[in-house]
Amino acid sequence: MRILLAEDDPSIADGLCAALRHGGHAVDHAARGNLADVALRDHDYDLLVLDLGLPALDGTEVLRRLRHRGTGMPVLVVTAREGLAERIRVLDLGADDYLVKPFALAEFEARVRALLRRANSQGKPELQLGRLRLDLPGHRAWIGQTPLELTAREFGLLEALATRVDRVTSRAQLVAALCNWDQELTDNGLDIAIHRLRRKLQGSGTGVRTIRGLGYLLEETDDSGNSQA
Structure with missing residues (x-):
């Protein structure tokens, strides 16, 4: 699967990219929201892992533009914003899952697997x-x-x-x-x-x-x- 990771923290990005690649995925990394928006318009991805606090263009705006284009790819939000109102707002904008930092890498990997399984296997395990x-x-x-x-x-x-x-x-x-x-x-x-x-x-x-x-x-x-x- 090809995954876009939109994350501006270098240490977090390096760790998540390594984990995803170890899992056999091709991963592109964008450290700025405007770069993520361009990548999503120019390339086909199976999953977007999206931080909300991105420079140049906020993650919520990246998500809004993605859904406005009619793209149904799954989106996993990973963010330090943990308020209930923020979760509801982002899920209503079209995110498929929401994971609050800091999180266990094993949980992140499990959520990635679940979203990809749902998107590419129509809910079937095989x-x-x-x-x-x-x-x-x-x-x-x-x-x-x-x-x-x-x-x-x-x-x-x-x-x-x-x-x-x-x-x-x-x-x-x-x-x-x-x-x-x-x-x-x-x-x-x-x-x-x-x-x-x-x-x-x-x-x-x-x-x-x-x-x-x-x-x-x-x-x-x-x-x-x-x-x-």
């Missing part, structure tokens, strides 16, 4: 296609009852395709899902990741089909690996 089963928040996959061993990049690629199942995912969308702002993924690197993922999906009843000129599609296949479409 996604299934053919014999392939995915636990997105837990970053686990199985073919039948056998665990599927994937690298972080391979799981990120599978996750990006699985959450858009029945829709073509472009190369640009895959690169965006797998990279942070400060990282690059070459065309050759993406091709290698797709090749390795296809090989590991053999026998799962699921394959990655190339739609020439458009991108890739995750779909059910027959035992020979051919599409059932």
Whole structure:
């Protein structure tokens, strides 16, 4: 999953970015509200982690603009503002969850998993296609009852395709899902990741089909690996 963290405290930002990346997510960090607003307009994210006390543009205004654009991505507010009236106001503006600083990192990670599960699995703990089963928040996959061993990049690629199942995912969308702002993924690197993922999906009843000129599609296949479409 690709997450935007809008937080101006460097020590908090470093810790949360490290935790999210350790969990297998691609994370972009914006230390100012205006930069977060631009990032949200220019990039697709699966989750926004938002501090309210941001310089240049307050977090509540970032949230208001996001919802005004009709974007339904989940928003987890992390803030030192603990008053009941403030919580109600922010939740009414469109936040999905509200966590008061200081908080336990384990609770933060659990709330992130819950929001991503709700958004990308329609409330279901797993996604299934053919014999392939995915636990997105837990970053686990199985073919039948056998665990599927994937690298972080391979799981990120599978996750990006699985959450858009029945829709073509472009190369640009895959690169965006797998990279942070400060990282690059070459065309050759993406091709290698797709090749390795296809090989590991053999026998799962699921394959990655190339739609020439458009991108890739995750779909059910027959035992020979051919599409059932």
